Amino acid sequence: MIEVKPSGQACGAEVSGIDLTKPLDNAQMAAIRDAWLEHHVLSFPNQALDDDGLERFSRYFGDFGVDPFFNPIAGRKNIAAILREADETSPLFAENWHSDWSFQAHPPAGTCLMAVDIPPVGGDTLFANQHKAFDAMPPEMRERFEGVTAIHSAKMAYAPDGAYGEADEEGRSMDIRPDESARETQTHPLVRPHPETGKLGLFSCMGYIIGFEGLSQEEALPLLTELYAWQSKDEFVYRHKWKPDMLIMWDNRSVLHKATGGYEGHRRELHRTTIAAYSG
Numbered sequence: 001m002i003e004v005k006p007s008g009q010a011c012g013a014e015v016s017g018i019d020l021t022k023p024l025d026n027a028q029m030a031a032i033r034d035a036w037l038e039h040h041v042l043s044f045p046n047q048a049l050d051d052d053g054l055e056r057f058s059r060y061f062g063d064f065g066v067d068p069f070f071n072p073i074a075g076r077k078n079i080a081a082i083l084r085e086a087d088e089t090s091p092l093f094a095e096n097w098h099s100d101w102s103f104q105a106h107p108p109a110g111t112c113l114m115a116v117d118i119p120p121v122g123g124d125t126l127f128a129n130q131h132k133a134f135d136a137m138p139p140e141m142r143e144r145f146e147g148v149t150a151i152h153s154a155k156m157a158y159a160p161d162g163a164y165g166e167a168d169e170e171g172r173s174m175d176i177r178p179d180e181s182a183r184e185t186q187t188h189p190l191v192r193p194h195p196e197t198g199k200l201g202l203f204s205c206m207g208y209i210i211g212f213e214g215l216s217q218e219e220a221l222p223l224l225t226e227l228y229a230w231q232s233k234d235e236f237v238y239r240h241k242w243k244p245d246m247l248i249m250w251d252n253r254s255v256l257h258k259a260t261g262g263y264e265g266h267r268r269e270l271h272r273t274t275i276a277a278y279s280g
């Protein structure tokens with residue numbers, strides 16, 4: 001049976017006692033799913049998974065999600081490369097907190113990331129537990145945010161004039177595909193029950209959340225800023241340190257995540273799949 005060792009931080013656990021290069025049986029899949037729902041971020045060290053293995057693992061937990069603003073790697077429809085060359089100077093990708101593709105009508109339940117080329121220093125991925133962030137809110141703050149409907153959009157990141165838009169293309173090794181469709185909006189409750197566990201949490205944050213229904217931008221902006229600072233407090237954060245041959249999976253309904261730097265002069269590459277929204 002698998003062994004699950006909690007990180008001792010706000011979320012996250014390391015899973016051993018399993019060989020992901022081989023097909024999993026139902027009991028193994030169920031045990032991983034239970035651990036994922038409990039710890040929100042799972043890491044699997046010492047798993048030399050190729051792209052077939054990454055796809056096979058992801059599909060145990062749902063269909064592939066739709067990745068709107070990345071081109072997939074050659075020969076695959078559902079794997080994107082999170083890539084930074086050793087000499088790259090463009091701003092770090094995904095350095096702000098976010099929940100993947102929260103601007104979609106049915107955002108992905110989870111994301112898997114497989115180590116391909118891990119720098120010897122830096123490049124940790126941070127996760128912020130949004131159940132803990134909600135539970136710890138003082139009552140007056142909770143009152144202000146409960147019942148609020150958030151407006152999500154990818155425009156600040158992926159519109160042609162966004163952070164990863166046309167001006168950013170030169171010198172970036174990642175195959176990002178900005179598009180006018182990034183300006184579309186989608187609403188989701190800010191506080192919502194997790195679709196599988198029912199546990200309340202905060203969903204997404206400023207960046208993909210661009211406003212709140214019924215509030216002007218002037219009213220929404222200070223609230224978004226206050227919320228972002230709260231959601232990402234150190235006490236809610238797990239710092240994931242990468243090793244070669246490591247796979248991780250996280251629950252976008254429970255955590256925010258962000259990339260970190262500190263590996264200048266080194267190449268970093270991870271292969272990523274998304275797991276579509278849970279359909280029961």
Ligand code: SIN
Binds near residue numbers: 094123259260
């Ligand atoms: C991501 O947000 O998908 C990438 C995280 C990372 O590069 O650590």
